Amino acid sequence: MPPKAASSRREATLPTHRATKSRTKSSMPIPKTTTKNEAQSQNQPVAPRAKKRPEAESDGQKPESSAHKRQKRSQGKELGAKVILNTAPSRRLDVFVFGSNDNGELGLGQTFKKAECNRPEFNPILSSAGVVQVSNGGMHTVALTYDNKILTWGVNDQGALGRDTQWEGKMVDIDNSESDEDEIEINPKESTPDAVDMTEIPSGTVFTQVAASDSASFALTEEGFVYGWGTFRGGNGVFGFSPEIETQRRPTLIRELRNVTKLAVGSNHVVALISDGTVQTWGSGDQAQLGRRVVERQKKLHALLPRGIGLRKGVLDIGSGSDHSFAVHKNGKVYGWGLNNYGQTGIASKAGEREAVVLKPAAIPSLQGIKKMVCIAGGNFNSIAVTDEGGCLVWGRIDNHATGIDVKRLPVESVIHDDRDRPRILQNATRVSTFDAVFATFGTEHAIAITRDGKGYSWGFNSSYQTGHPQDDDIIVATMIDAKSVRDKKLIWAGAGGQYGMLASEHSSLLTNGV
Template structure:
C-alpha cells in the first residue's frame, strides 16, 4: 500500500518516524506537484549570421575567379561574352546561373534576403554602368590591338552585375519549388489516419503521449497509436462485473479530500478528522472501490468511474482546478463561526466522474485499482487503462516511456487478457488468463521482479509491462498481491513467491533482513507459508498480512508500530529481531493470530484490517490520524473490533486504506443478524 505521504515514498528504506498529529489542512507546498519539462525553443538567429558571413566570403572568391576567367578569355582571342552566354545556356537550359547564391542557399539562406529597395537601386546603377561601358567599348576598339584588355574587363563586370540581378529574379521561383515537395516524402501519415478512422471509438490517447516532446520523438507515439487505442471493438468478456451496490464508510484525516466528503460541513459535521466510520453521502450506487496513497477510485452500478482526493499528479484523471484559497480548517480563533466551508478544494474532495469514452462501445469495467499517484481500470474483456504517474526516489519517473504525467485514461500497451490488478506505492502487478504475472512502474527496490536494466536507460525502463518470471502450464500464477515496495504471487500449487524490499522481512523471507538495502531480485519461494493455502495476501510499507482457505490470519514484518498486531509474548530469538532496548523490531516469519476467522484482509501504510466471516471488521497498527477507526490517535496493539452506530448492524464486505485514511463498505441491504 502507498506511504502515508508523498515524502515518505521517496525514501522507502529508511526507518520511518512516527507521525505526530497535525491539526488543519496541510499546506499545498507539502503536497507533490508535477513539474513541467518545457522543451527550449530556437530563434535561429545564429544560423542567419553564419549564412551572411559565408555569403560575403564567397563573393570575394567569385570576384577573383571572374578576373581570372576574363584574362583566360582574352588569351584565347574569343568573344568572351558570346562564349560565356553559350556556356550558361547549355549547362542550365538557357537560364543564367548566379554562382554566389549557391553556398548561401545550401546553408539555409538566400541572397534574395536583401531588401527590395536596395535591389532596385542596384538595378538602376547596373543600367548606368552598362550604358557607360557601351561607349567605352566603342572608344577602345578605335585605339587598336590593346583595346580588348581595357574594354572587356569592365564590360564583363558590369554585365555580371546585371546578370546577377536577373538571375535573382529568375531563381526566385525555382528555389521555392522544393519546399512543397518535402511533405510528399511522407505518404505513410494519411494511411495511418485511414486505419484509425476504421476503428469505432477514436481515442485521444496518442495526443498526450507526444505533448511536451520534441519533433524527433513525436513519431514514436504515432507509430504506436493503434496499439495505444486498444481493441477496435469490444472483445469476449471473461471478467466478472460487480453489481452489488455498497454503502461506503470513511474515517481518518481527510484534509486533502481523500475521504470524499466534500469541502463543507454536512449534518453539522466537518469533512475532516473523522474519528470513526461515517457514511459518505456523496457516494451512491458504488459497486467497487480502491484506495491509493491519498486518493480513491470507485466504480458505480451504471459503469461510471468516480475519483476524489489529491490530484497533484493527475491521479484523479479529471480537471480539479479551483480558484479558491486555503485556510486552517481547525482555526479555533476564527471569527466566522457560521461559515461551514473548510477551505478544501471542492473539486478534489467531492467525488467526480472521469471521462472513459476511450473505451470501445459496450465495454464494461470489472475492477479498479490505485497506487500512490496513479489509477487503473480493468475491463471485462481483459484490457487495462490508467492515468497519473509513477514516482521514484528522485521524484517523478513518468507514466510511460513518452508520457511524464497522463492526465486522462489511456490504454496500457503490452497487456491483454488480464484477470486481476494490484498496486503497490508506485508499481503494478497484472495477472493474465495464462497465469503470467506482468509488472511495471518504479523498480528502485526490485519490486518489479526483473533483472536491473542498464543505468543508461534510467528508471523509465520499468514503465513498460513485462513478465516477472518464467511461467508455464506446469508452473503459473493464480493470484497476486503487493505491498508498498514488495510483491507476491501464488502459484497453481498454492505456494507463495515473493520479491522486492525486504529490510523488515516483509516478503516472508529472512534473506538479509535488518539491512537497509535488503532486497530480493527475483521471485523466491516463501517456505514459511508452504503449509498454508493462501487465498489473499497484501502488504503495507514494511509488513504483510494474509488469510487462508481455513480462515487463518497471518502477519509478519515490522513490529515497532504494532503493524503486525501480535501479542507481545509470542516473540523470541527464533522468530524475531530485537532492538537495543530488547524490544521486538521485526517478526521474521508469517505467524497466525488466534481468535479471528478471516475472510478478507487489507492494509494501509502501517495499519491493517481483517473482516471475519460474520461481516465484522477489526483494525490495528498506527493511528495518529484516526485511520484505525477506533476514535483515538494511539497505536492499536492488537486486532480490535471497530464498533460504532454507523456500522454496528452492517455486514462489512470490503476494506481499504491509504496513508492517513481508511474506508470500509457494506452491502446496501446487508445487516448483521441479531446476536452477532
C-alpha cells in the same frame, strides 16, 4: 483466485478509440471484488501534502503511502467478437470512512468540514452513486459504480484523479481541531467524488476492477485491457507514466497489456496477472518491487513498460505491498520479492539490513503448506494474508505495532532482535488472533480485517484515527471497530490508504444517515 483457463480462447483485439464523453451500462453480473493497496518506496519523496509518521528508531524508515484490494474473475468465454475474461461487479456497497480528511480523502465533499474523522462515517455520496468496488491509494481513491462509471477523489497533484479539478471559486475551510495551525483549505472538486474523463475510452467499454497507487490509477476491462492515468514516483521525484509521458492527466490505454485478469498495485508499481497464469510488472523498480532486472541506462524504457517476471505459468493470484509484491502459484508456493528491510517479503534473507531487497521471486517458507490463500497484501513494512480456513496471518516490522499481536505473545523463534536485543522483525507468518477472517488489507502502517460474522478489526498507527478507533494512540493488538454507524451492519470489505480507512457493507436502501 482466477478460474481455469477456457478450453479455447482467441487473442483479444486492441480496442478502437472513439471519442466519447459518457457511457453507461446498467446490468452487470454479481461480483466478488476488492483491491489493495499501497505505500511509498524507501528513500522516495513523500507524496505531496502527506503527513509523516514520527521517526522511530529504525533502519530504512520510509515515507508513508497507500494500501490495496482483491478481485475474483470469471472464466474466459467468447461473446461474439469479444473475448470476455472478467466479470464486472454488481453488488452495491454502503461505504463508511474514517481517518485523515486533510485533502478530501474521505470523499465526503465540501459539506463535511472536518480535517479528521475519528469514527466510521457513512458516505451518502458513494451510496447514492451505487459504488460496487473501491481501491484506496496513498491520498486518493478510485471507485467503480454499478452503472460502469469510475469515480475519483482526493489529491490530484500528478493527475491521479484522471479529470480536471481546477477550481476558480473559493476553497473550502475545514476545521483542524487537532492543530493550532490555521484552518485547512480543500478543493471541492477534489474532495467530491466525480467521474473521470472518458475521452480516450471507446463507447461500450465495461470495467471490472479499479486500482489506486500513490500518484496513479488504473482500470481493468472485461476483455482484459488496462487503462491508466497519473504518474509513478521514484527516488528522485516524478519518474513518469510511460517512457514518453511524464504525467498522464486522463485515462489512456496501456497498449502493451492484454488478457489481464487482475491488478495489484503498490505505492509506485503495478503487478498484473495474465490469463495464461503469468505475471507482468511495471512502474518504479528502485526497491526491486518489479521482480526483474532493470537496466539502469535504459531505466524508463525497462521499468515503465509491462514485462514478464521469472515465474513459470501457473500463478493463481497476486498481491502487493508498498514496495514489495506477491504471487500465489498452483504449485502450492507463495512467492515474494522487493523491499525487505523488515522482512516484509516473508523471506529471511538480509531482513533487518537497511537496504535489503529480494531481487526476484522467492518462495516464502512460512506460507508453505497452506491449501488455499484468499488474499495477500502489504503496507510499508508489513504484510498480511488470509487463508480459506479463516487464518489472518501477519509478518514484518514489530515496533510500529502493525502486527496486531502483543510482542510478548510472539513466537520466540520467529522474532529477529536488533543489536540492543529489542524485537524488531516478525520473520514468519503468524496468526493475528482467534477470529476467523474472510478479508484483510494494509495501509501504510495500519491494517484492517473483516471476520466471517461481518465485524471489522484493526490495529497499528493511529495518529489520524485511520484504524477507526476514537483514541489517537496506536492500536497495539487487533481490536474490533465498535462504532454506532457500523455496529449493526454485516461488513464485507475494508480499505486502507495512507492515513485513512474504509469499511463497507452490502447496500441498504434504508440507510440514509448512517444509523
